Amino acid sequence: MDFSIRVGVKKLSAKVGSSVSLPFYATEGAAGMDLCACLEEEIIVKPLERVQVPTGLAIKIPSHVVGLVFPRSGNAWRLGMTLSNAVGVIDSDYTGEIRVLITNLDPERPFIVKPGDRIAQLVFVPVLSARLELVEELEETERGSGGFGSTGR
Numbered sequence: 001m002d003f004s005i006r007v008g009v010k011k012l013s014a015k016v017g018s019s020v021s022l023p024f025y026a027t028e029g030a031a032g033m034d035l036c037a038c039l040e041e042e043i044i045v046k047p048l049e050r051v052q053v054p055t056g057l058a059i060k061i062p063s064h065v066v067g068l069v070f071p072r073s074g075n076a077w078r079l080g081m082t083l084s085n086a087v088g089v090i091d092s093d094y095t096g097e098i099r100v101l102i103t104n105l106d107p108e109r110p111f112i113v114k115p116g117d118r119i120a121q122l123v124f125v126p127v128l129s130a131r132l133e134l135v136e137e138l139e140e141t142e143r144g145s146g147g148f149g150s151t152g153r
Contacts, residue, residue, distance in 0.1 A: 035100060
């Protein structure tokens with residue numbers, strides 16, 4: 001079965017495809033494509049600082065698909081690098097540059113992002129559009145309205 005989709009990619013920098021890789025799957029089973037930093041020079045991300053890192057790319061995602069940008073687990077473990085917005089959402093109608101919002105969670109040590117570094121991963125996911133329907137009552141469930149911690153530890 002072929003579960004691939006066509007995603008148009010526009011290079012916004014001459015570096016993309018030469019010193020900065022196009023997004024790629026690191027392994028055959030990878031769910032996310034690695035996104036690389038498209039920088040003129042390295043940047044130092046100070047403790048607890050937030051920065052926007054350009055990728056030099058714009059993409060056209062098909063309708064009813066979303067691009068989700070996640071942190072790379074190795075960067076989180078080694079550097080304390082995470083995404084400022086937890087998960088970035090690239091809607092199918094957005095065609096501007098993909099920029100990754102990075103935060104340094106380490107309270108003491110800065111880290112360096114170099115041109116071409118793999119900074120995040122991009123996962124494509126189908127989207128279902130909801131048709132909201134006002135109802136008088138919601139269907140009963142085992143959990144009901146139990147909130148935070150209601151299902152145990």
